[in-house]
Amino acid sequence: MLKKDQIETFFARLQKQNPEPKGELNYVNPYTLLVAVVLSAQATDVGVNKATEKLFKIVDTPEKMVKLGEARLKDHIKTIGLFNTKAKNVIKLSEMLIAAHNSLVPRDRAILETLPGVGRKTANVVLNIAFGEPTIAVDTHIFRVSNRTGLAPGKDVLAVERALEKKVPAKFKQHCHHWLILHGRYVCKARKPDCPSCVVNDVCQFKGKTVV
Incomplete structure (x- = not known):
């Protein structure tokens, strides 16, 4: 040691x-960062960035994601592994952000971990990059x-x-x-x-x- x-x-x-x-995932705000990190599970940052390049030009809020819908979201991310499950999770977490958090990404690890598809590592990445917290995402x-x-x-x-x-x-x-x-x-x-x-x-x- x-x-x-x-x-x-x-x-x-x-x-x-x-x-x-800097992190290598592309994003435009805390919400798109959260989505990108959820999509990056068992996938490369390069692959996620290719899939979100067009997506984040038309979707940058939970409301726009819910309006886009699961089927059209799948079309954007179908090159990413586990895209079916990830699409479900992104739509559900977007709905939860709208319903319970004024459409804002919470600056709280425990609350972040209640969102579908968000584990401790994802929460730590979001807290570090979006909010400047000294968290360590292993x-x-x-x-x-x-x-x-x-x-x-x-x-x-x-x-x-x-x-x-x-x-x-x-x-x-x-x-x-x-x-x-x-x-x-x-x-x-x-x-x-x-x-x-x-x-x-x-x-x-x-x-x-x-x-x-």
Whole structure:
């Protein structure tokens, strides 16, 4: 496991490399961000962005989504995995936002998790990106990087999330999950991590590091 000073170094280097990291899902407001994150489950951000490019030009509120309807929504997102279930969830969550939340996305994790298709990870992403909360949304990339490097080992995503919340210095928490996702997606890849080009290679505890 990484020590406190190593964790400081770890994030300081990721910050220097990418001072203002951004999520890769396209959106126009908190509502479309919520929809995009729900659609991204078991799908790539690139695939979701292709599907929502036209959708978000005509739909940017819960009311417009409900008016569009489930059938036409499916036509927009049919290239995304599990599109039938996701379409149902998006229509239902839109109806709930209208009925119970004045058509606004709640700034509350517990309330967000009551919406169809929204779990803890999705809620954390929305809170972080839409509202600037220092939440950490643990996906497969963050889970892998946290365990592989010794940053925050844990047997499941919740354990890793809690370990990161405890160990990551406050000044790095706002962007923590973006840095780790991007690092896992492009450098610390699942099958063959690109260790020679990794900026935290020397503090990483991974025993199977790749070489040139």
